[in-house]
Amino acid sequence: MRVVVTGATGNVGTALLRLLRGPDWHVTGLARRVPPPRGAYAAAEWVACDLSSAAPPDEVLRDADAVVHLAWAINPSSADPPMEATNVGGTRRVLDAVVRAGVPRLVCGSSIAAYRPAPRWQRVSETWPVDGVRGSAYSRGKAELERTLDAFAEHYPQVRVTRLRPCGILQRDAAGQIGRWLLSPLIPAEMLSMPRFPLPLWRELRLQLVHADDVAEAIRLALLTEFDGPVNLAAEPVLRPDDLAQLFGATHVPAPRQVLSGVTRALWRIGVHPLHPGWLELADQAPLVDTTRARETLGWQPAHDTREVLTAFAGGLRGRAGTASEALAPRARGVWQRLAATPPGRPSHQSQD
Template sequence: MRVVIVGATGNAGTALLRRLRAEPDVEAIGIARRTPADSGPYADMEWHSVDIGREDSLDPLTRIFDGTDAVVNLAWQIQPSHDARRLYRTNVLGSRTVFRAALRAGVGTLVHASSVGVYAPGPKWAYVKETWLRTGVPESSYSRHKALVERMLDEIESDHPTLRVVRLRPGLIFQRDAGTEIGRYFAGPLVPARLLRFGWVPLLPANPGLRLQAVHADDVAEAYLRVLRADVRGAFNIAAGPVLDPAVLAKAFHGLPVPVPGFALEGAAALSWWLRLQPVDRGWVKLALKAPLMCCDRAVEELGWQPRMDAVAALHEVVAGLAERAGQAESPPLNAGGSQPGRLGGLLRGRLPGTGNPY
């Protein structure tokens, strides 16, 4: 089976490459804007440098996809949050180009990395299935983009019934090697990450809406492999238990939950983002407060998928990675060194959080 992975050097892509190495009948081809060094999980495979957001990327993508059994689209930009045009260019227009290239090349299976962010606001004390309304959380550009891209897939499924289209909708994806990347995109260089090596956070914001789901990257990779091997279509929710709420986090990090109203969380995020002190805008807080909890029964029943690591262990792993500046030196997105935006070296060069292209 020949599989092309678009966005193969990021968090989920790196985990998927590790998993596919154990499958002797799978040939993985990687696509990234900046290709990685030929070592580690990226070694001994075919790589192509393509910026999917460019207007001229359709033809090279079509050539790469030619003769391919499946395309897995993992490409997505979280930053720079102060450049909405760039995010739309990559996330929405770039995804459209990937889909068009897959159709032109006659690919049999198209797998897309969606998210819990595609869902409309929903319950925090019950679980929604894949049929929940997919209008996103309007205040979040990430959520709006995920909903737009899934609507494209709806049209493709309707117009091309022989194409097998699958969407995975995971919660937060954690692994140790993504610690630096996640800190860079969601915390910024001003957070004293080294203090997290003690595994203690003295004060934790508590709000009834802060109930989130997470999953380890290796378990997400297993879900992608099972999708590639099974004759399934449609969407699959992917998350591990337990739900990460203030009580669970307080126990995990030996901290004290401090009640904070939602408007205060949103206001603090909006002001600090506007001042370029951190890279997360108000929309991310709104998404965290409004995104529903997902039922993963379909993945269990139709894919035989079960997470091997629970959400708390995955969170501990990524926090340790953040504190220890873990990453993958071969991958530009996961590289822990350098002076790119979102890193301390970048800040010293005037690259403020939420600005510049960290990819």
């Protein structure tokens, strides 16, 4: 099977390349920054393409059996292309290219973030409205993606479209990327090895996670079956603040979300912290999802539970894990290296308002 993957150097893209090795697969990766041919990136062919300003070349998609669209600016730095240019414009360019090239299969990475909030402990199915969370640009972007895919499926029924709606996706190799999103450059990785370090979280937080390898397996199954439509992806169990603290070896310090949001916004504005408070809003308001369809229709079963996922990710943060791609590069070791990449005084990452 000949597959073209956008965002192939990212968290899920890297896991997918690891999985689709072997003579049965021919993978072409599209990326803004082409990685060196090492590790997972060695088996793919590569095409440099910045979807924020350019469409995938028609000749790359011609004769492809499927396109897997994973490119998405999740928490871009201030120096990166604007989120809307990559996410909205880039997706439209990919969809137009799929039609021009006559590609019969599209697998698109959406998110549970597209769903509207639900009662805190209710599990929602794929029929729950995809109106998004008002206070999160990431969520609103995924909701717009769903509307775009609705219109695409209606106008081009000859293209079979699968929408993956995973919860938070982690793996050890993504620790560098996500660490740059979550941790202030002033915080060394060694702090995470301190016994019982304080971890401020609100009591009502509940978190679903899934391993990047398990999301990649769902993509593989979608490519090999007739399945189309949306499908939720999440592992068990749901984690609470005390669970997170235990798995990180930390001490849970209860703190109201409004207080954490106010402090986070102040630190984000001056560039001391990369995390925008919109992410806290999303973590609080995103619903829990039911994965019956994935298991019964797609035949998907996660190989990693949420405790394994978080433990591996925490180990990656402490060990500065990463890959050869710029997207998943290890977090810089020295504080001055980290500060040089994100000079304080202005936001280091784009707003999620």
